[in-house]
Amino acid sequence: MSKKFVLDPFGDKYAHRTSSMLSSEIRDLLAVTARRDIISLAGGLPYTQAMNPDMILGLVEEILRDDCAAALQYGPTDGYAPLKRSLVEIMREEGTPCLPEDIIVTNGAQQGLEIISKIFINPGDDIVTEAPSYVGALNSFLSYQPRIHAIPVDEEGILLDRLKETLEGLSGQGRKVKFIYTVPNFHNPAGVTMSTERRYGLLQLAEAFDCLVVEDNPYGLLRFEGEPCPTLRRLVESRVIYWGTLSKIFSAGMRIGWVAAPHPILEKLLLAKQSADLCTSSFTQRIAHLYFASQDWRGQVRQLVEIYRERRNVMLEAMEEFLSGIASWTRPQGGLFLWVTLPEFIKTSDMLASAIDAKVAYVPGRGFFPYEGGENSMRLNFSYPEPDMVWEGIKRLSKVVKREIALAKALGMEGKASGRSRTKE
């Protein structure tokens, strides 16, 4: 009955990683997040407390007064037309050209990743992701059984020489990559931003090897410092499938994302969206539209940037204070996440239970790699906890890490892989 979730057409290499493994990890973590005594650095949650309830109520009042029957009704599969015009405005804020007719509204950007997987990936197809990469994207991709080629990133984004090597290798076997998936701005989970030079390089390789690029840009407007880089869509519109979301600048609970893509692709995505759920909520689309059409949303984004920058700063200071010389970490210029690397003999999946005992949570790095990697890494979120909780959370985490290191040294395991049992799957 559940053949598709255990099917393994590629042999043992893939056997250790099923969709269910990843998901149960994340679900367990989300369950933990809800416990008030635990400081969660795990989720990717925006700080929704920053939104004014009375303002939202005003929007809803206007919609129900003027447009109630339509707000409660089915809507067009491609999205509520006035909202699309707002989304074009939002993209313009990053200098990305787009027309309303280039857009389909989806149920969050996650739905976009799902329908793009459904359209493009047949079992055994080759796709490229970054390593690490967003776990939700990997889950969607893997459920359609591609071969994922995960290319490492550094502080300037994806390593172009490694990407070129992979594309050449596949090309030599007569194989072609369907798409390259990237989060260029304030990467989830790595926290790094692809430099403008790398962006050009990536698109040149995509051109040379004739593959599409999937640009996932949930955090682009959440820049704390430095100059914005051009979006990939802005550089080469015809080769890029661009995903945006309102989850990080307005509300995740409204479930509104969107895709902007070349029209032949958009038509396929529309069919997949129709099968997937007919349409996105007419009600929440109207609220979102009215918010962006009538409120100072740019001011609200600036406020979020202030809030998140402070928390990022606190997290970086706390890392310096408590984990200097023990761990290394990225220094994100925006977004929600820091990526932390511990000594190789520390397995962050194994350590999670101890961390939760110490009342702090994180996401182990392993889930952000399609098959292997990230065992000694973790993703930390700084957008949701209040600044003093960020500080306290890193303090607690550092104690767990130091104890784990001391234990490994006492057992003579420094310098080799941990012999302890893996997290149950």
Next chain:
Amino acid sequence: MSKKFVLDPFGDKYAHRTSSMLSSEIRDLLAVTARRDIISLAGGLPYTQAMNPDMILGLVEEILRDDCAAALQYGPTDGYAPLKRSLVEIMREEGTPCLPEDIIVTNGAQQGLEIISKIFINPGDDIVTEAPSYVGALNSFLSYQPRIHAIPVDEEGILLDRLKETLEGLSGQGRKVKFIYTVPNFHNPAGVTMSTERRYGLLQLAEAFDCLVVEDNPYGLLRFEGEPCPTLRRLVESRVIYWGTLSKIFSAGMRIGWVAAPHPILEKLLLAKQSADLCTSSFTQRIAHLYFASQDWRGQVRQLVEIYRERRNVMLEAMEEFLSGIASWTRPQGGLFLWVTLPEFIKTSDMLASAIDAKVAYVPGRGFFPYEGGENSMRLNFSYPEPDMVWEGIKRLSKVVKREIALAKALGMEGKASGRSRTKE
């Protein structure tokens, strides 16, 4: 790039029907629906004008006052727990046993059909539907490339002898049906209701041939007369995957459906839901929960039943008045739809353009069959247009039909298939 949508592993039999054909038909129709001068009997739209805007505003006010940050935030993949308790209450109203932990909330019932397709259907797998069957279900199923065995229905639902014949035939070839998909109550599009005897018979066959049953029950509470039949889930819980939706009794615009299923299946569905869109809107789930927890929703359903019964009556009277002796039609005891059969030489797809010229719209029957059938049939909706519009719509439609018949007779085409070109694909 779009291989999956043109892939045809089963030869010519499947070639004439791609997902895109169906969808473009429906999309064109929805576009027509929006024109005010056209009476649309095409959509499956509930009459959302019956809902009180002030009442909804009161619910939203309470949520934003007490729970704003959570309403704007991501929520659990399986759904908002208090809402699940409301859904259990709704199922109890039809006598269907269920616990909150048996339920996953989805983005409308359509998402349920998609994720069940994803989980169960590998290319070439055998599944059973009714003929005709809900077009949205067929679209989801077909996108995963099964072999669909479509079993005719009569006024008492699916024909058990035909079903048995099909199951035996497949069994003889060593093949097994993954699931039987059915809309037992007030069928979309056929308008018929499966008798209690047939329900038992269907479940016995499912037991004998060890296949699952997918019970899609969007209209069960919209009964105009007669005694309710037991849901299939009520009769055999362990073999039935039950889908419900709030679209027809509360709001389609909130996009809330749910599945109740045996737990091993529920776990797979949860993973698929997580990939599909992480979670359903925290905001609309809270509104729905508060509506069912605090308002007289049973009274509201009774009001909808009154409204729809009147419109059904008007449609039946108009059919009698204008199309007696020319067409035959079903007499639904509830729900939203009538199924109309015209003389065999009339092709309703071809006739649609003339109907729209005459300012009335319907859904051609062909789309409700996976590969062939329904060419001389149509689905008519009576829930959305006001009663006088229902009457006028049937009047207009009858003129189109009579003109089409006269034309066919003049061309000597009575008794054979129409030679006119098919709707462009």
